[in-house]
Amino acid sequence: MSINPSDHFDDGSALPHGHMIVCGDDGLGHRLAFELAARCGEHVTVVVPSLHEGHGPQLASLSRVPGVSVRIVEARRPDDATLLDAGIGHAAALALAYGDDQTNIHAALSARRLNPDLRLVIRMFNRELGRHVENLLDRAAEARSPGLSRPALDVSTTVLSDVGTAAPELVAAAFDGSANVIAADGLLLHPAERPAGTPRRRTDLCVLAVMSGGAADDPAGEDSAEAPGEGGTQLLPDDRTVDRSRAVRGLVVLEAITENAPAAETSPGGPPRRGRLRTTVTGMLERLPLGILFSRRVRMICGLMALLVVAMAAVSWLAEGGSGLRAAHLTLLDVFTMGDPATDASLGRQLMQLTAGLAGLFFLPVLLAAVLDAMGAFRAASTTLRPPRELSDHVVVVGLGKVGTRVLGELHSRKVRVVCVERDPAARGVALARSLRVPTLISDVTEPGVLTEAGVRRSRAMLALTRNDSTNLEAVLAAREIRPDLRVVMRLFDDDFAATVYRTLRDSYPNALTRSRSVSSLSAPAFAAAMMGRRILGVMPVERGVLLFTAVDVRDHPELVGQSVAAAFRPGQWRVIARDTTAPGDRRSTAVYGSSTTSYGSLRLFQPELDWHLHPGYVLRPEDRVVLATTRAGFDILLDRDRGRAAGRRER
Structure with a gap:
């Protein structure tokens, strides 16, 4: 219908x-x-x-x-x-x-x-x-x-995968709160606002727009879906407009936010040399997760068995008389089927022995299963590193499900120190964290002291990525109590709830950076770019407009052949921002420029292939492939010409 x-x-x-x-x-x-x-x-x-x-x-x-x-x-x-x-x-x-x-x-x-x-x-x-x-x-x-x-x-x-496409932007938000991120060629690119008079930075690649006024009110904060409109913003302005507006109007530039991501002094994700596991017996006992071996399930079963033994011992003592210790001893022997048959005893003693034996048959297999399960969890948890006390300037990742695992891989590939918190020792990301030697706490993040042990007070950011909205919110609120200015990123499923939480935290902690994100809102631009063709690398909203990043072969566009990078620039339509440096025969599909392949247990990032710092005088050759930032109007011009060439090939 x-x-x-x-x-x-x-x-x-x-x-x-x-x-x-x-x-x-x-x-x-x-x-x-x-x-x-x-x-x-x-x-x-x-x-x-x-x-x-x-x-x-x-x-x-x-x-x-x-x-x-x-x-x-x-x-x-x-x-x-x-x-x-x-x-x-x-x-x-x-x-x-x-x-x-x-x-x-x-x-x-x-x-x-x-x-x-x-x-x-x-x-x-x-x-x-x-x-x-x-x-x-x-x-x-x-x-x-x-x-x-x-x-x-x-x-x-x-x-x-919506999870895979959302991970780079979650990582970018943890670094500096950036939104609308495009992962391209090993870099995370995003539109950064520069107020009037701000000097150019080394990570600024090109000017994307001249803003109509001041910077937007925290544009990277909450997820919103409003109808677009240009609002006076000039996309892809010429150099004269940029120079004239630099002192009085803000600019939006394309920035590579992880071009020089901070590297750990030791192995990625691992602790510094001073924070290695202690070799003393006391230090080892401090770091072993004994609470997992004596889990709540084991404690509950043992408690029920103790209550049952006490009750049966009391009944036996009242019925038979004698010493209470002897009644308890006989009851334990009956539960563990170690006592002699009470053939010559009274009827009450025989009934108590049968009852105790049946209780033992019920409880012992359950207790054995719970202990074996706890021992498996203990072995898994004891092989993960605990956060060293000296660790600082790291990122705390709460939740190692599908999203947390991909974010952990992204952070590790960029050589960022990480501490993970996960309640389930069998979660898919725990094995990855163990293989990468990333410090991991197998604990419930809502329990007192867990975030303190994770070093939230000394961390640079925290990402709450569990599948439960209330758990993520509780973790963020607890972290803010420990450190009010902590940068946090929350994964929230409900968009309205995410917007409300973002506004409340922004008002309550005005000096701290808060980002509330849903995986669907982060992954939608990548899906939209793929629908527009293999040559679209990403869709990036800028102010109230939108820019498309597309890869084209120079030979297919006469307006580019033989032109310098500066001369090929069409204000308001397209701008050359990068060139593929690989030989034409060795180039791979343009669809994978923005891909960073993360696999279970083996992480790799594609080697850089694009030159993002083109000289304005470089002359484009027919065999070149370049990346363009285009407006919608410019993309339509390029697309119409591509369709015309394809139709001509079909006719021939």
Whole structure:
């Protein structure tokens, strides 16, 4: 069912060729629709399971925003009929953002059959399966037009993980609160505001915009989804405008925020030399997690057994008389089936012996299982390092689930000291932390003293990344009591709750940096960039406008061939910001410039391939590949020319 006519949007425009379709059942679909429609100006059709549950009401309100072209189709499953109703036959791209991998794969296969020229962006949790699906669907596209390369066809299948795409921005927020981050070529790039009169910094790559007024009110703070508007901001201004405005108006520059990330003096994540584990017996006992061996489960079972033994011993003493110690001793022997059969004793003694034996048969296997479980957790926890007391200037990561594991990998690859806190010793990130020798506390972060032991007072930032909003909030509030000016980043699922928490903490701690983030809001720009083609490296909101970062081959654009970097600059349209330094035959797909591959147990970051400090006089050659920062208008010009060349190749 569609809330709009099947071939028209709410603004009355007909369903155009090249529109985009988003299918999802959680916050990622809503965020992605906003990125494409409100920020990138695309016509978007959204398929949601219900208009009255989840994010359905928010999408319905988005479709009524003036100037935003959103059409909504209500369907429980993305079957063939639903995809056809959404206009799959003449769509440019389809994003499958359901929370279930199988649903996304099934819909992707159907969509490729219904429209072989469609760009597909698939959300997958299983990365290895996603890689196979990506190769399968790309081969199907190539088999249909064997004479054309993938860039010429502009057809691709991109498999993304929302967790993997959100991790770089969480890391950036921990460093300096940056938002709208693009991970490219081993760097984290973001738009940084420079007030009037601020001198140029070494990490500033280029000027992106001249601001209409002062800096926005903490633009990197809360997650919000508002309709766009230029508001007087000049995107990609020329040098004369920049020089004229530098003293009286603020600038937005492209900054590489981790170009010189601070490195640990010793092995990444490991403790300094003075903080190694003590060799004395006292020091070893202090660091062994004995509380895990005597866990709450073990203590509860032992307590119940003790109460039962005391009760049966009391009954036996009252019934048989004699010494109370002898009654307790006989009861314990009966529980552990170590006593002689009471064949010559009284009937009461025989009944008590049978009762004690049955209780022992029940409790002993349960106690054994609990002890074995605790010993396994003890072995796992005892092999993790404890935070050294001298450690400082580190980042505390609370929660080592999917998000925490990826963030830990990102921080480790940038040689940042890390201390982790995780309640579950079997969490997926604990094994990674152990292999990287990262100090880890196997404790509940809400327990008193845990954050103090993690060194929050001496840390540079804390990231609360558990799956529980209340746990993250409690951890942040406890950390702020220890250190009021601590920089914190919270993972919160509910967007309204995130905005409320952000405003409250900002007002309560005005001198501290607070960031509340949801994974869907952080990953949506990467999904939007993938939907716009392999050549889009990222989408970056700047003030109230938006810039697209795209990689192009110079030979395909006559306006670039033979021009210097300065002469190729088109104010308000595009600007050359980097050049691929690898030989043409050794270049990989432009889709992976922004990828940092993190695998379980082995971390690697692609070696730099892009020159971000181009001389203005460098002359572009046909064999060059360059990265452009473009406005929406400039990207449309480049895209129209690419489509014209592809059509010409098809005709030939």
